[in-house]
Amino acid sequence: MTKPESKKSGMAAISSTGKCAASAAAAQVNNGLVEPDCPDHSTHIRANVMKQTSRESMNWRNTGVDCEVYDDGTNTFFWRAHTVTVLFILTCALVYVTLLEETPQDTAYNTKRGIVASILVFLCFGVTQAKDGPFTRPHPAYWRFWLCVTVVYELFLIFILFQTVHDGRQFMKYIDPKLGVPLPERDYGGNCLMYDPGNTTDPFHNIWDKMDGFVPAHFLGWYIKTLMIRDWWMCMIISVMFEFLEYSLEHQLPNFSECWWDHWIMDVLLCNGLGIYCGMKTLGWLSMKPYQWQGLWNIPTYKGKIKRIAFQFTPYSWVKFEWKPASNLRRWLAVLGIIFMFLLAELNTFYLKCVLWMPPEHYLVLLRLVFFVNVGGVAMREIYDFMDDPKFHKKLGQQAWLVAAITVTEFLIVVKYDPNTIMLPLPFFITQCWFLGILLIFTWTLWRFFIRDITLRYKETRRRNQEVPTDRERPLGNGNTATPSGRSKLNGSSETVRLRKS
């Protein structure tokens, strides 16, 4: 499959889909390896490639998806992986720390230091050597770094999962000695009057009370989530579904209980809605903006240089996500699965804090969110690529694999550490609602992908049966119409396929 945002070590390694776009020279230069894909353009491309070495050529590439990318193939110091340099510096650091510094005699301290050193060496290795993902801006090493962090976080979770509840909570003390103590009970909900006549100085004080740091957090969170999901409908569904989940689970986690206007007006409409709106606007800009990558030293003006530096923080190219959930059963189940995992990851944020005794304002909670912001986009893109591959031959991307594993592991920790909370039965009314919802989805699935299909196929067969006699009536003298029934069958089946995929 095409990966328009991928770029190997600064040189263009974009795979074109093999079709010739009229506007695109479509030369592919991969580490000095030239693979022109349009026979009629090949001579022109060869000439282009000759120039490539002198870095004067203009290579517009059609990435096969949404946008054209221009890249002059600059591969400066900035772009290289510096494998040998990192190895050398690492060696020097190890020599200094282990041979020239005196080793402390404290076993616990040394153990901690050994683990931290192992993680740092792993990061050194991963940042220079791990497999590149779909993103390359601002630098491939940035995304390799987050991949390694993902691995470390998942391994940490696995370790925690295998401890007893008491040991696991106390283990957090190694990270921050203030952790490992039970959280104080908190009051949520409370007075839900929007206009409180009892308070004469400020009757709207209930609203101002809710205007805390979570308002910009919600807005920013949904802005970023929109950039990840790149689809208005999916964002809205997840946003609304999460409020339903808060309603459903407020008997388990008291901080889910909010006033109705907090749920629907402030969260869904204002914070999330505005975030999604701004996200969609940014997506529109990203899908329209030109993707021209020139080496910084090839740009003559200072303004151009500054613009180029700023654009380094925008994607290398752009892929518009078209989830098309109703196009076939596989995509439908995949989209349901993505929404499910997304909501599960969001719930994990709250449940994990609860079971591991993490105060909501602790920096680890914030770090986890920063982590998810960085890896979520890559994972979503990889899932989209995986879904878009019709043959299932492609691998599920590494980041998507890890994020899925992390979400599952976090959920398992929640279940293992606090089965009592998780098992608190849902109120009858809530159960009914969920049962109804699941039934509706199930019925729709059944109708859309099975019953409707059968009906369509039946109609198609009837239509074909009506056509065949007409074919037979035709005289069999012309060589072009020698196999009319066969061709009709082919057309018929391909039409069925098209109808099923529409």
Place this chain on the structure above:
Amino acid sequence: MTKPESKKSGMAAISSTGKCAASAAAAQVNNGLVEPDCPDHSTHIRANVMKQTSRESMNWRNTGVDCEVYDDGTNTFFWRAHTVTVLFILTCALVYVTLLEETPQDTAYNTKRGIVASILVFLCFGVTQAKDGPFTRPHPAYWRFWLCVTVVYELFLIFILFQTVHDGRQFMKYIDPKLGVPLPERDYGGNCLMYDPGNTTDPFHNIWDKMDGFVPAHFLGWYIKTLMIRDWWMCMIISVMFEFLEYSLEHQLPNFSECWWDHWIMDVLLCNGLGIYCGMKTLGWLSMKPYQWQGLWNIPTYKGKIKRIAFQFTPYSWVKFEWKPASNLRRWLAVLGIIFMFLLAELNTFYLKCVLWMPPEHYLVLLRLVFFVNVGGVAMREIYDFMDDPKFHKKLGQQAWLVAAITVTEFLIVVKYDPNTIMLPLPFFITQCWFLGILLIFTWTLWRFFIRDITLRYKETRRRNQEVPTDRERPLGNGNTATPSGRSKLNGSSETVRLRKS
């Protein structure tokens, strides 16, 4: 650079160098993406690609280095990475172990279990998702597995390196409770008479005594090392150098002290020599054998199927190593560096056993050798590719990076854990020999890459100065000879380059 032995997820992903080999159709099919690289063949290739989907095409590829590879592009169940399947099985295993089994209350046991589980999850991730190296036979997952083992081993070494000497030795008890006790002193050397007249029943008993398990181990080791290094001269140099090292260091490690005939006749000539000879024969066969990869189900006969299965354990394609150490300074230093690291890794085997109190017959010692056998070949190939890249733009391969880091870390452990042994001064005679050897290498380097170059350049300048007047004398009427001095300069400089690189 071309990586003829690489094969992405079973589909051909070989990078052709862009030149058309007359015998090779050179169609590149990478996950359904077609990149024909010869414009004149493109129509033929397109047709070929159409057939590719029906798996009937015949794709001969010129890999640009040594051999032609035929691959019908079969991408069956066997070749896929099964990312989703592994993720699903992993999830099920985690659910079973952590939720359905009761967690033991023993903190130490749980810690151990948590670490083992983390390593297993890391292996699950790595085997399916890590970056592929240059080798693909018998299966890319095999080499991904060893890459992950390399990472785990390096992190383990780093952890050990940060402990105190006592803690580090005792830490081995967690792996095997029998470890962590000082090794008994051993006698080596002894009677060196080949023919012992005092022993009437068997005067050659000293020779038979040396015929232990180390004889086949030496032979097998050097057979494999030859396959790694792929060069008779380098193998012989390393083999002889190691015996010199044994002589030099027998005052530090008593088990280096052997009889003279044990060093030179049994080790160098018989075991190593025979191993290298057999290795070179195998290399010859590998460079000659045809590289034809058909899907197992496309082969009609049973004999063919069995042969295909056996050939699965031979490389995908073949690259002959031409180290050419004298071609330029960079290659010369690189080859010296490789020999140095190789010998250091061999010495580490003995010193590490000594400082970590590992009995020579312990299974961990054997496992480390099995490990090096598996990763050494990949590392050597990656170093060769890296050296062969004229522009330094390529990354040093991941396995080579890790093996270098491991060798350094092992050496640092040796230095930190037993500085007294390492610092035992060399006998004066040995020091003299080494000094002489290093001086000789240094002088040769100086002469070959600096003095000889200056002489050549001086001769070249003189020759050109003699030529230029002849050029000026020629009339400037012919357009073809309009810039004779410029062309002469170009020729001259390219000739200098050629001379320097020869």
